[in-house]
Amino acid sequence: MNRAERRGFGSRVFDIFNHTFLLVLGLSCIIPLIHLLALSFSDRAAATGGLVTLWPVRPTPITYEKVLEAGVFLNAFWISVIRTAVGTTLQMILIVLISFPLSKSKEEMPFRNIIMGSVVFAYLFNGGLIPWFLVIRKLGMLNTIWALIIPQALPLWNVILMMNFFRRVPKELEEASIIDGATYWQILLHVYLPISVPALATLTLFGAVGHWNAWFDGMILIADRDLIPLQTFLRTVVVKMDMNEFMRNPEDFDMFSDRSLRAAQTLVTVVPILVVYPFLQRYFVSGITLGALKG
Amino acid sequence: MQVLAPVIDDLKEQASRFVRYLPRLWPLYVMVIPALIHLVLLSYYPMYGIRIAFQDYKPALGFAKSPWVGLKQFQLMLENPSFWQIFRNTIVIATSKIVTLQFCAVVLALLLNEVRKLFYKRSVQSLVYLPYFLSWIVLGGIMLEMLGSAGVVNQLLQRAGVEQPIIFLGNNRTFVPTLVASHLWQQVGWATILYLAALTSIDPQLLEAAAIDGAGRFQRVLYIILPGVLPTLLLVLCLDFGLLFNAAGFDQVLNLYNPAVYSTGDILDTWIYREGLLGARFSLATAVGLVRSVLGLILIVVSLRLISRFTDYQVY
Numbered sequence: 001m002n003r004a005e006r007r008g009f010g011s012r013v014f015d016i017f018n019h020t021f022l023l024v025l026g027l028s029c030i031i032p033l034i035h036l037l038a039l040s041f042s043d044r045a046a047a048t049g050g051l052v053t054l055w056p057v058r059p060t061p062i063t064y065e066k067v068l069e070a071g072v073f074l075n076a077f078w079i080s081v082i083r084t085a086v087g088t089t090l091q092m093i094l095i096v097l098i099s100f101p102l103s104k105s106k107e108e109m110p111f112r113n114i115i116m117g118s119v120v121f122a123y124l125f126n127g128g129l130i131p132w133f134l135v136i137r138k139l140g141m142l143n144t145i146w147a148l149i150i151p152q153a154l155p156l157w158n159v160i161l162m163m164n165f166f167r168r169v170p171k172e173l174e175e176a177s178i179i180d181g182a183t184y185w186q187i188l189l190h191v192y193l194p195i196s197v198p199a200l201a202t203l204t205l206f207g208a209v210g211h212w213n214a215w216f217d218g219m220i221l222i223a224d225r226d227l228i229p230l231q232t233f234l235r236t237v238v239v240k241m242d243m244n245e246f247m248r249n250p251e252d253f254d255m256f257s258d259r260s261l262r263a264a265q266t267l268v269t270v271v272p273i274l275v276v277y278p279f280l281q282r283y284f285v286s287g288i289t290l291g292a293l294k295g
Numbered sequence: 296m297q298v299l300a301p302v303i304d305d306l307k308e309q310a311s312r313f314v315r316y317l318p319r320l321w322p323l324y325v326m327v328i329p330a331l332i333h334l335v336l337l338s339y340y341p342m343y344g345i346r347i348a349f350q351d352y353k354p355a356l357g358f359a360k361s362p363w364v365g366l367k368q369f370q371l372m373l374e375n376p377s378f379w380q381i382f383r384n385t386i387v388i389a390t391s392k393i394v395t396l397q398f399c400a401v402v403l404a405l406l407l408n409e410v411r412k413l414f415y416k417r418s419v420q421s422l423v424y425l426p427y428f429l430s431w432i433v434l435g436g437i438m439l440e441m442l443g444s445a446g447v448v449n450q451l452l453q454r455a456g457v458e459q460p461i462i463f464l465g466n467n468r469t470f471v472p473t474l475v476a477s478h479l480w481q482q483v484g485w486a487t488i489l490y491l492a493a494l495t496s497i498d499p500q501l502l503e504a505a506a507i508d509g510a511g512r513f514q515r516v517l518y519i520i521l522p523g524v525l526p527t528l529l530l531v532l533c534l535d536f537g538l539l540f541n542a543a544g545f546d547q548v549l550n551l552y553n554p555a556v557y558s559t560g561d562i563l564d565t566w567i568y569r570e571g572l573l574g575a576r577f578s579l580a581t582a583v584g585l586v587r588s589v590l591g592l593i594l595i596v597v598s599l600r601l602i603s604r605f606t607d608y609q610v611y
Contacts, residue, residue: 122339135341234433
């Protein structure tokens, strides 16, 4: 708005309230994590006595030592790293491979609309949890790492987003390469992919966050302790409050509280998200508006 | 058959072009194969599995051979008083979440829009977007820790003079409000993005003209900026209600609820998981799931129709 405008008293009061309110709201989003951080470093008496707010009381790193010593936590972390890396890669391959042909018109690619229709219908309607589970069991994926990777490999909404992005690539670019005798493989690889880097980055980041945060599949499809992903393991600890994994030395709990131990594990789980968060921020506006434009 | 004739002609015509141009087009069809296999095995095969809603499913007999029982499962479902309760809970929770979230998101977008210091605005945005990226395991863990009877929230309330600790997640009066509030907290920042995008497309000249004509700051918000975000708000509300059954929030409820709050907090998805998968009542839970899927399909189709009728927004 124009700078020359004189601002009244009411307007200035509003600005003060507005800035304060937004500051409080913003802080409310980070304070729970800071509280957890303080709790995770505090000693037993302080944590159980409810003395901890935002600063550790009699700080000790022992909870983190215990978490990192516990083989099952590290193993779950590792499983999550694998599923995120392999799962996201597979997702992106499938998404790109199907959205490129679907971005063609029916005139260019016969039967395109039938394939598109089957994608859209599967997006809008599904068999529900029980048949889905029974199919995965029947396909023999239960209790294998593939149960964490294959079922998630084709996020249909992302296919629709990517297709809409490909559709906005100028046709002239493609026509020029067709005249030069390029095949569709070459067009995808040398024309479409290079100019879709922002969209690819967006979907990759969101796919990776989705994989890292997934827990339900690990809970119902995996029984083997060595294949449990991190979020599923964390659920047994922080939601089910099951501390058995750490009970081999019960005397440990003289030094720290189970609350501190839960807080430490929660924070370690969040760290990878915090690491990619700056990159996410760069892309997520484009991510949410990617599909919002007319196709 | 008369009606189908043009469709069949169209298919024949496509087939002839398919054969003629296959030497050049074949890569397109090869590219589609992996995703189609996935679609058939993990989307359409489960849809075929819906038949067990009309059977008495026996794991040993599978989808194909389990005995048919007609509509018995649906009858069981309708006779079960808890079905109506979870149905009501689902709608109450989903509606409260949608309305609260979008209302607050519009207000927050307007407030952010009034901040002129770009750095300040950006910093606030960075903070409020963060919870969206945390899983409901992490958020649930945080809430169970902080909202418990010995948690920091009750400690602070006690110091402020509240005598009885409030068991936010353990009683039916506070459970749903706590769900709605925590969902709001997680999503409100993220939900402002579309509104902020809509705000950037408001013509600054309109605002200047209004200022010259003597419109105060509040009046400009009321008469120019708010009408500017209204179409986006209607679009988002329409889509959200189209996805009503997802909006109840399985992830959140499953990690926060407990038997004490089943009467207000149990929703269709949690019930299907608990009774169907844990309780191994596969056929009954599939019947409930089918009702959910069909109603969900109707809702989303109606909402997409409405959207394409009133805007030029097209999803596919």
